[in-house]
Amino acid sequence: xLFPTTSSPQAPPRVVITGAGIITxxxxxxxxxxxxxxxxxxxxxPATLFDVSRQRAKNAAEVDLPAALPPTRLSxxxxxRFDRAASLLLLATHEAWQQSGWEPMENLPLVLGTxxxxxxxxxAYFRQAVRTPRDYRHQPTRAVHYQPQVQxxxxxxxxxxxxxxxxxxxxxxxxxxxxxxxxxxxxxxxxERALAGGYDALTELVFSGFDALQALSTTTCRPFxxxxxxxxxGEGAAVVALETFESARRRDAPILGELIxxxxxxxxxxxxxxxxxxxxxxxxxKQACATAGVTADDIDYLNAHGTGTVLNDSSEALAISHWAGxxxxxxxxxxxxxxxxxxxxxxxxxxxxxxxxxxxxQWLPPEMLFETPDPACNFPIVHKPRDARVNVVLSNSFGFGxxxxxxxxxxxx
Amino acid sequence: MxxxxxxxxxxxxxxxxxxxxxxxxxxxxxxxxVQSLERPGWAKPLPVRLVPNPSVRxxxxxxxxxxxxxxITHYVVASALEATARLRANRDPKFRLGLVVCLQxxxxxxxxxxxxxxxxxxxxxxxxxxxxxxxxxxxxxxAAVLGNISLASSLVGDPATFLQGISLGAQWLEENRVxxxxxxxxxxxxxILADALWxxxxxxxxxxxxxxxxxxxxxxxxxxxxxAAITDAHTYSTRNSRTQAAxxxxxxxxxxxxxxxxxxxxxxxxxxxxxxxxxxxxxxxPRVSPKRILGEGLMxxxxxxxxxxxxxxxxxxxTAANVSLVGSNQQAxxxxxxxxxxxxxxxxxxxxxxxxxx
Numbered sequence: 137x138l139f140p141t142t143s144s145p146q147a148p149p150r151v152v153i154t155g156a157g158i159i160t161x162x163x164x165x166x167x168x169x170x171x172x173x174x175x176x177x178x179x180x181x182p183a184t185l186f187d188v189s190r191q192r193a194k195n196a197a198e199v200d201l202p203a204a205l206p207p208t209r210l211s212x213x214x215x216x217r218f219d220r221a222a223s224l225l226l227l228a229t230h231e232a233w234q235q236s237g238w239e240p241m242e243n244l245p246l247v248l249g250t251x252x253x254x255x256x257x258x259x260a261y262f263r264q265a266v267r268t269p270r271d272y273r274h275q276p277t278r279a280v281h282y283q284p285q286v287q288x289x290x291x292x293x294x295x296x297x298x299x300x301x302x303x304x305x306x307x308x309x310x311x312x313x314x315x316x317x318x319x320x321x322x323x324x325x326x327x328e329r330a331l332a333g334g335y336d337a338l339t340e341l342v343f344s345g346f347d348a349l350q351a352l353s354t355t356t357c358r359p360f361x362x363x364x365x366x367x368x369x370g371e372g373a374a375v376v377a378l379e380t381f382e383s384a385r386r387r388d389a390p391i392l393g394e395l396i397x398x399x400x401x402x403x404x405x406x407x408x409x410x411x412x413x414x415x416x417x418x419x420x421x422k423q424a425c426a427t428a429g430v431t432a433d434d435i436d437y438l439n440a441h442g443t444g445t446v447l448n449d450s451s452e453a454l455a456i457s458h459w460a461g462x463x464x465x466x467x468x469x470x471x472x473x474x475x476x477x478x479x480x481x482x483x484x485x486x487x488x489x490x491x492x493x494x495x496x497x498q499w500l501p502p503e504m505l506f507e508t509p510d511p512a513c514n515f516p517i518v519h520k521p522r523d524a525r526v527n528v529v530l531s532n533s534f535g536f537g538x539x540x541x542x543x544x545x546x547x548x549x
Numbered sequence: 550m551x552x553x554x555x556x557x558x559x560x561x562x563x564x565x566x567x568x569x570x571x572x573x574x575x576x577x578x579x580x581x582x583v584q585s586l587e588r589p590g591w592a593k594p595l596p597v598r599l600v601p602n603p604s605v606r607x608x609x610x611x612x613x614x615x616x617x618x619x620x621i622t623h624y625v626v627a628s629a630l631e632a633t634a635r636l637r638a639n640r641d642p643k644f645r646l647g648l649v650v651c652l653q654x655x656x657x658x659x660x661x662x663x664x665x666x667x668x669x670x671x672x673x674x675x676x677x678x679x680x681x682x683x684x685x686x687x688x689x690x691x692a693a694v695l696g697n698i699s700l701a702s703s704l705v706g707d708p709a710t711f712l713q714g715i716s717l718g719a720q721w722l723e724e725n726r727v728x729x730x731x732x733x734x735x736x737x738x739x740x741i742l743a744d745a746l747w748x749x750x751x752x753x754x755x756x757x758x759x760x761x762x763x764x765x766x767x768x769x770x771x772x773x774x775x776x777a778a779i780t781d782a783h784t785y786s787t788r789n790s791r792t793q794a795a796x797x798x799x800x801x802x803x804x805x806x807x808x809x810x811x812x813x814x815x816x817x818x819x820x821x822x823x824x825x826x827x828x829x830x831x832x833x834x835p836r837v838s839p840k841r842i843l844g845e846g847l848m849x850x851x852x853x854x855x856x857x858x859x860x861x862x863x864x865x866x867x868t869a870a871n872v873s874l875v876g877s878n879q880q881a882x883x884x885x886x887x888x889x890x891x892x893x894x895x896x897x898x899x900x901x902x903x904x905x906x907x
Contacts, residue, residue: 137801138716138882139553139779190672243781251683253705262664265744269590272748279745283653285706285879293786300782301879302713303705305652305684313702324720341660344667345679402648402701404693407614408680537685538692539701 141326148323150396152548154389155236155377157228157333158489160476161197161370165231170493175521176504178475180357180368185220186340193352196338197370197477199224206230208294217277219256220337220371222287224482228333228373229291236377237389238329240296245327246288247302247318249310249334251481253284256339305481307535308441309400310334311374312484312543316398318378328383333375334485342480343369349408351445359442359471360449360517362508367443370477374485376492393495396528397430397544399423408536409447414455416540417441417532421459424542430528432460435467435544437500437524438515439487439531442471443478452532453512460515470518474503484533488543491529495547500524553719554771554889555863556729558856559631559761561624562843563598566607567631568860571843571853580842583754588740595743598756598844600624614693617677618686619658621737624759624849625650625687626694629731632761633695636729636770640697647727648701649714650688651734653847655705656681657742687735700727707876708734708814708851709782712884715762715855716779722766729770734852735759746845749877752818756844760852762859768889773863777885778802784880794881795828795873802871802883807834809885810870812858814850816840825875837861851876855884862888 158165161179162172172179182188183196201223205215208230218226225248238244257278264271280286288301304313311334318332336342346352346369353366384391401423403416410417425431441452457464472490473479479486490501499522506519527547534540560567563581564574574581585594600620609615609626629648630637636644659681666674680686685703692698700721704710711734718730738757746755765771780801783794805811811829815822815838829836839853840846846853851874858870869887876882 137778137780138713138782139719139776139884141720190670192672250705258660259664261745262661262741263668265741266589266665266668269588275745276748279748280878283705283707283878285710289784289786289879292784298784298786298789300713300784301706303710305655305703305705306701307683307685317702320720324724341664341667341682344671344674345663345676345682347671348663348674348676348679350676400700400702402689402692402698404696404698407686407689535685536680536683537689537703539685539688 150381150394151319151322151378152381152384152391152394153376153492154379154384154391155232156392156489156492157231158374158486159199159224159227160372160486161199162476164202164227170497173472173475173490173493173501174499176475176502185338191347193347193354195368198338199371209296210294214290217281219254221254221335224337224373225287225335226291226294228375229331232375232377233295238377242298244297244299245318245321245330246292246299247314247330247332248288249304249314249481249485250284250336251305251307251310252336252339252342254282254287255341256337257282259340306539307537308480308483309533309535309539309541310481312533312541313400315376315485315488315543316400316541319395319398322378322380329379331375331377333373334482335373336371336479336481338369338371353444356505357444357474357477358505359444359474359503360453360510360513361506362510364444364449367445368477370479372479372482372486374482374489391548393492393548394546396546397424397428400541403538403540410451410534412451414451417452417455418459420540420542424530424544428544430544432463434528435530436526437494437529438467438469439491439529440469440471441532441534442473444473449510450512453510457514464515467515468500468518469515470501470503472501474505484541487531491531491545494526494529495545498523498526551723551766553722553776554765554768555762555774555859556765556770557632557635557763557772558859559628560853560856561600561627562758562853563600563756564843565601566603566627568856572860574842575837575839575857586740586743588744595740595747596754597738597743598754600758609694612694614690618690619656619681619737621656621735622687622690625733625735626691628733628759628761629691632731632763644697645699645727646695646697647718647721647730648688648692648698649718649732650703651711651714651848652684652703652705653707654736654742655684656686658737658739661739661741707879708848709874709876709880709882711848711851712779712874712882713782718764719776722764729763729765731761731763733759733761734848736847736849750818750821753816754844756846758846758849760849760856762855771889773889774859774886775889777887780883782880782882792824792827795824795875798881798883799828802885805834805871808868809834810861810867811836811873812854812870813838813873814840814854814875816845825873829873859886862886
């Protein structure tokens with residue numbers, strides 16, 4: 137029952153990650169992405185998915201989808217109904233699933249964050265309805281597969297599984313919120329395992345929206361650089377397999393890391409702008425630390441939301457400085473959006489998997505094009521590839537509408 | 550396990566801008582009049598039930614954050630203010646309010662307007678419209694209006710998601726992360742959404758609005774109703790059809806007495822209604838079907854079902870009310886609300902639950 141739930145365990149179980157899938161413009165899967173982030177590669181190129189000739193910005197980080205999706209339990213007809221977003225989601229989920237070693241199961245919660253879901257279907261529906269209103273072909277299919285819960289259901293079916301689906305849409309905090317929500321489901325005894333993550337594909341409406349807001353960089357995305365001029369958009373998906381430590385131990389599963397902290401709140405300041413002093417950012421970092429039982433001194437790396445916009449980065453920098461105190465002077469910080477752009481509803485999940493990479497492989501992801509620190513940054517920005525001792529990491533995500541979220545992950549030794 | 554009470558209800562519907570209007574329409578038992586919505590390029594208009602303009606411009610619309618907002622935000626705010634009226638009257642500045650906004654289609658008006666402008670010329674597409682297209686916009690605006698929301702989330706899914714929202718709110722209360730939690734289901738309508746619904750269910754009449762249920766943990770804040778149960782989410786799949794999922798939901802709710810009300814989602818659409826009709830075939834007690842009067846309000850309709858169930862229980866005519874949400878493409882979930890015998894009803898002033906067929 138969703139309510140009342142079975143009694144919560146006295147001490148919440150430890151929640152570990154036994155599978156991770158990641159798809160970005162740097163590549164399909166853990167290995168090419170780890171190599172890319174470790175080297176600080178950038179994946180931007182002229183956008184080709186739609187016409188950008190009348191936009192201010194011309195570049196994006198597009199994923200090169202494979203010629204064929206991995207074999208699953210889906211029929212060719214079901215696969216034919218996939219748009220880019222569903223393909224990205226399936227690829228990431230499939231990788232996480234394979235790595236976890238899970239068998240098909242019933243009652244497996246799937247918690248996903250997205251801002252757009254199957255928006256490409258919505259765009260196609262609108263164009264056809266306006267341009268050829270008497271042509272109904274494909275419209276019913278688009279009306280159904282536009283909806284993210286339908287895409288999520290299909291992905292569960294691909295794995296031979298079934299279970300409750302939760303779609304979180306808190307704008308660009310969605311991916312972190314989805315992972316945090318799944319973490320809470322497990323901690324409060326409502327599930328032993330869960331799949332969680334985020335996905336978003338590039339779409340014309342969203343690209344045009346950020347361009348209209350003049351939020352897109354017309355030069356290079358340089359988070360926390362004093363000369364930054366905006367964000368860059370990307371696309372992708374990331375999914376993690378979460379389970380209790382006891383569940384992982386029983387089946388002797390390799391553990392990639394432990395999720396130990398989560399904080400979330402809402403900034404009332406403005407629909408699209410953060411509070412200038414980063415008050416809510418500070419709140420969620422403190423909440424995440426409190427649930428994790430750590431302090432800023434224990435954090436070895438901070439993966440910032442760091443979009444590259446003037447307002448976000450200055451607000452986040454102030455919050456990090458305030459939260460970290462004296463630790464700020466030596467706390468390595470970077471934004472991996474410098475490499476792959478802002479993945480919106482997928483961003484938090486992608487960045488959680490990048491944090492896992494730093495824990496598993498002991499390096500820090502640099503911003504190679506970073507040159508001049510913003511005066512608000514009194515912490516070092518990682519701008520060269522380097523190995524490091526990384527035991528605990530914090531990842532920030534903030535969204536339009538004001539929902540902020542922080543996740544804390546710990547190395548598994 | 551904490552007890553979760555209902556502290557207040559709110560509704561905006563084609564019947565009007567409060568719960569009383571919603572219940573008044575159900576009391577009459579007559580489907581509301583259908584209006585026509587022009588569909589560009591097509592002579593035959595689309596049938597809809599529009600939310601009427603309020604008789605007096607709501608005061609909340611003067612809030613600076615609401616200047617450029619679309620109707621869905623107006624519905625969300627109006628229903629929230631109604632549901633929290635008593636809480637706001639005695640507000641402790643430290644009172645922490647949670648917010649879960651559930652949507653299926655979300656902000657379709659500005660999404661269509663912005664995309665239309667993009668197709669014409671992206672260089673002149675309005676930056677004022679784009680932020681209002683995101684699912685999280687209504688929750689953000691409401692948080693700004695109320696000022697004491699400390700935790701918020703927007704959930705997307707088919708209409709049964711509304712009960713997932715109630716479950717999430719209950720969880721936040723049980724974890725003592727908030728002192729009360731608003732759960733709101735809302736939709737707005739435009740021609741493209743009516744067109745899409747026409748493709749999927751020809752007999753459905755699209756409508757819009759919002760329904761709000763305010764949850765609390767303190768019995769003294771209760772309006773006379775408490776949450777007794779929410780079933781599992783019975784997700785549809787190739788191995789679990791909509792019919793099977795509806796039956797599982799119904800079985801999980803268990804047997805009910807004849808003094809209980811069933812608030813279902815039937816809408817006079819044989820194909821869409823069949824799984825729910827089959828699941829409740831053995832039901833002999835009173836039932837109410839808000840969508841038959843109001844129309845297909847998607848997530849808003851799911852919220853109205855819960856609002857009506859709670860209001861009817863608080864009114865004292867029933868000891869309990871069951872809500873049956875058999876969603877369109879995701880899941881079936883049911884819930885039961887029961888009367889708090891020691892509580893004082895603030896919800897219905899003894900009115901009948903409306904359009905009850907015994």
